[in-house]
Amino acid sequence: MKFGQQLRTSLIKDFHYYYISYDDLKSELKSRLHPHGTGSAPKTWTEEDEKAFVQVLEAELDKVFTFQKVKSGEIVRRIKVSQKDVEDVIKLLDSRRPGQEPPSEEDFEMLEEDLSDIIADVHDLAKFTQLNYTGFQKIIKKHDKQTGWTLRPVFSARLNAKPFFRHNYDGFIVKLSRLYDLVRTRGNPTQGDSSAGGSQQNFVRQTTKYWVHPDNITELKLIILKHLPVLVFNPNKEFEKEDSAISSIYYDNNDFDLYMGRLRKDEGAEAVRLRWYGGMENQQIFVERKTHREDWTGEKSVKARFALKEKNVNAFLKGEMTVEQVFEKMRKEGKKSVQEIDSLEQLAREVQYTVLTKRLQPVARSFYNRTAFQLPGDARVRISLDTELCMIREDNWDGKTRSGDNWRRTDIGIDFPFNQLPESDIVRFPYAILEVKLQTQAGQEPPEWVRELISSHLVEAVPKFSKFIHGCCTLYPNKIDLLPYWAPQMGIDIRKPITHRFGIERPNQSASVSTSDEPSDSDDDIEEISVHETERPPVPNSALPDPNQRLIEYPANGTTHPGGNGVMDEEERVSAEQQHEDYPLYDSEASDDEDEEHEHPRYPRRKSLKKTLQSIGQNALHYLSYLIPRPRSTQVEIPSLLSGTVYARKFKAPPGKRIFVPVRVEPKVYFAAERTFLSWFEFAIILSAVATTLLNFAGNTKGALLYASLGFTVTAVASLVYAAGLYLWRVRMMRTRRAVRYHEKYGPTILCLLLVVAVAVNYVGALKGEIQPGKHGKHGHS
Structure with missing residues (x-):
């Protein structure tokens, strides 16, 4: 939202008349730039206009500064009064005479309410200061932009002369903290070593x-x-x-x-x-x-x-x-x-x-x-x-x-x-x-x-x-x-x-x-x-x-x-x-440019038809993809707090830089990679045994059975090469803590396709009668 609206919705009603009159300053600026109405051309900003505007601006600064100073003094006095009240109650609690009633729970509750009210005043004053300082910065920026005159460095000196925005609230916070702790614990604050650094090693x-x-x-x-x-x-x-x-x-x-x-x-x-x-x-x-x-x-x-x-x-x-x-x-x-x-x-x-x-x-x-x-x-x-x-x-x-x-x-x-x-x-x-x-x-x-x-x-x-x-x-x-x-x-x-x-x-x-x-x-x-x-x-x-x-x-x-x-x-x-690349981090280059199609006035219908066909094709592929058996992510309902627009951001590193993303690598990750390699190795051994058996059955024939044996052999060798290469690559990435995508989706698919082809060739050989139960090729026996 615009700052004027933010100021109206965020101001504290009790301080309403002491805030910067941001809308009035904007009106003052606009009326002097456009004396004949908003739609008219702006007139040249003169020295007389500058003096008048600065005079109004300084009046606003004096109003804010005076209120902040008075309110701050009021808080100091209230803290002193509360401190005396707390000390009196604690003194009565520690040194009461026999038969004298101790401070009641109601007394502590009243003190706690007073301190809570002071804490709220400190909070309101801090927000008041922050909002007004932002208002002065905004209006000065608007002035410099619209008039062509530079007011910022001059007015900064005047802000420093009345630094309402530089008040340090830490002193208030330390005193209020001690008093509130005494009241909250009913006069029995936690005792111990307050040194956070001296004695701890x-x-x-x-x-x-x-x-x-x-x-x-x-x-x-x-x-x-x-x-x-x-x-x-x-x-x-x-x-x-x-x-x-x-x-x-x-x-x-x-x-x-x-x-x-x-x-x-x-x-x-x-x-x-x-x-x-x-x-x-x-x-x-x-x-x-x-x-x-x-x-x-x-x-x-x-x-x-x-x-x-x-x-x-x-x-x-x-x-x-x-x-x-x-x-x-x-x-x-x-x-x-x-x-x-x-x-x-x-x-x-x-x-x-x-x-x-x-x-x-x-x-x-x-x-x-x-x-x-x-x-x-x-x-x-x-x-x-x-x-x-x-x-x-x-x-x-x-x-x-x-x-x-x-x-x-x-x-x-x-x-x-x-x-x-x-x-x-x-x-x-x-x-x-x-x-x-x-x-x-x-x-x-x-x-x-x-x-x-x-x-x-x-x-x-x-x-x-x-x-x-x-x-x-x-x-x-x-x-x-x-x-x-x-x-x-x-x-x-x-x-x-x-x-x-x-x-x-x-x-x-x-x-x-x-x-x-x-x-x-x-x-x-x-x-x-x-x-x-x-x-x-x-x-x-x-x-x-x-x-x-x-x-x-x-x-x-x-x-x-x-x-x-x-x-x-x-x-x-x-x-x-990210994909498999060195430190997949974030790219240093700008994001890929999206090809913008500029509609030619002579071919609006052709482009519309093209878009329609593309949409139909994409929808068909989308629904057909559900027929493919694969693991799917669980749909999680977005909390009502974030319902509505879904946003995404991809951060970019400066040119020539890379963003390191921490990756946790534990010993079990190495063991998992080793187990995966051994599983593929076992798969290759089984395929090689199948290929050897088929080759014994084929004998000296040159039919489909021989090609099936060759297919299983190629699949077994490919599995060994793939498993060894993938294992070495994964170990290297883990040692260097690269945040790469360790999931491999293409290799298993290709190996499964090779296995399907080999099984199909073997099935064709069985249909042709090249494989007979109980016989081993020409030299087989029952």
């Missing part, structure tokens, strides 16, 4: 990753905090923005061996990174190693790490500092057990060996601000949301000195958005990354609210997304030709319509106040998008039966998921579509 979790559009970030945080508190490492310290900053330096060599291993999900593939929390002044650096393990090994992929002082990082990575020297102080202090220290030393020794032997160097830095939601000391459900994600180059390969001889570059810190860097050195990721990490027992389902969250319109599932892989493939386009499967989808808008009632609700209110709506797709309001990017709008994830699957398409030809749920994920879809 090994992490084994089931992790699923999602993309979140910036419009939905604040709403998502507010929804989660009602179920899980924000994880605060130091509750005695006032929250600051740098407390949520996380930076990592990823290492690789000039051949990108680690990148390729992680992309292909090779068994034992490693990723080495150095991470720190907060600003550049932090002296504790964590050296981390991620190791990928295949499921069939019975092991889980593990992230292990150890701490290192910043001053010792360069010496350790160059091999000038031994592992014993790193942990010498730790052994003397005795705060950890001998077994723990030995394990850390072994990890450090392996990391140092990998860095030196593979000649690893700093390649890319990832920076983001993380909001983690988790019960302290309870890691069964952990949700983290990474915002303002940036990937930055750290190498010196193109002649530019970035990190130099140091383990990281020092010309940047955590000053997002890093405007001092050239565009070639940085990639600003357009979405936030939501990670849902579960540690549930076998057969145990995740909490219901988590299932609703990951199936809502607020998130887009992207399984196996990796910051390291994405950073390398975007920062080094000239060095990397093999891309992850999500690369072609970066230009697709992931916003989706609301699928079910899910969002922030005020107390005693049945309808959700979520103002999420379909993204604007007006031709006047957005840039033109290529055809192949708009063939299919994003499909809601609520249709997914499994949160780890990402819905790609409902094939129009009835193809269904092998599991019978009608949905094929990315890997299965590509495997089903």
Whole structure:
């Protein structure tokens, strides 16, 4: 829908008079361009028109900015009042005198309603800010396009002077989370180690990753905090923005061996990174190693790490500092057990060996601000949301000195958005990354609210997304030709319509106040998008039966998921579509052009007749195909949520690039290929025995029996050659993890036809009397 309509349908009624008057600004622009009516030719835009329009625009900006500032101050005051009320109730609960009644359930319910109302106000203000900022961008773009005058850079400075859109709601969220957790647990919050990184060394979790559009970030945080508190490492310290900053330096060599291993999900593939929390002044650096393990090994992929002082990082990575020297102080202090220290030393020794032997160097830095939601000391459900994600180059390969001889570059810190860097050195990721990490027992389902969250319109599932892989493939386009499967989808808008009632609700209110709506797709309001990017709008994830699957398409030809749920994920879809070729991935070239027949005015009837005949022939072939016995896919009813138009999209890689689709290859797959080869081998042996027997019966005759024997012999040899060739090809494809179509439909058909011919010739020989029971040719005996 057009933005004006989206604004009218999405605005919050209580804030109605404080929104940007988008329609009035459009009318102002139109009336000055067409003073004599809409149908008249536009007049030249003068300086007087520009001043008048800017004056109206600034009045709107001042109105929005003032309201946002007043409303924000009101929320701050309400939080302070609620904080005092909560503290009074908790104090009464902890220090009541004998005989004094404790706070009632009604008191806690009233506090919870007040906090829920404040949470809804924060949500509404965030939506108000986002919608108004979009409105200003739209009207400025319309002005520049229609008048020929450039207002965007000038008005951007005025927007920066009244930055209503830059308000950080994280401070509100942290305070509301603590208060809501106190009220929700009735004054008994979960106690435990809030440190997510300091004391934990090994992490084994089931992790699923999602993309979140910036419009939905604040709403998502507010929804989660009602179920899980924000994880605060130091509750005695006032929250600051740098407390949520996380930076990592990823290492690789000039051949990108680690990148390729992680992309292909090779068994034992490693990723080495150095991470720190907060600003550049932090002296504790964590050296981390991620190791990928295949499921069939019975092991889980593990992230292990150890701490290192910043001053010792360069010496350790160059091999000038031994592992014993790193942990010498730790052994003397005795705060950890001998077994723990030995394990850390072994990890450090392996990391140092990998860095030196593979000649690893700093390649890319990832920076983001993380909001983690988790019960302290309870890691069964952990949700983290990474915002303002940036990937930055750290190498010196193109002649530019970035990190130099140091383990990281020092010309940047955590000053997002890093405007001092050239565009070639940085990639600003357009979405936030939501990670849902579960540690549930076998057969145990995740909490219901988590299932609703990951199936809502607020998130887009992207399984196996990796910051390291994405950073390398975007920062080094000239060095990397093999891309992850999500690369072609970066230009697709992931916003989706609301699928079910899910969002922030005020107390005693049945309808959700979520103002999420379909993204604007007006031709006047957005840039033109290529055809192949708009063939299919994003499909809601609520249709997914499994949160780890990402819905790609409902094939129009009835193809269904092998599991019978009608949905094929990315890997299965590509495997089903592609033929035998190297990395069947996605083609780099444009899609095949469809031959458009231009109707000649002199032959309309001939073309119509031709189309009719073609249609009749196609229908006849379609119905005759049902007479052929073959396995058919089960027809699965499309859920009512997706009923209607069926969309399909085929992503294209940039020219010269290939998209890698991960393929799982387990030992049983090799055994299956070997069993198939042995079955064909057995088939060939039986045919050769039949051919030998017929040849003995034929004797010296030259009739049909001899030709039947020859036919069975040819079929047996063809079976051997076909089975051996197919087995070798399949093994090679599995070793290289090619997502090819392993199903072979032509070979068995041809061999069966040869067998039918041989049997037919043998039958003809029997009819001619060349085969007589109880006799072996001329020398046979009864």
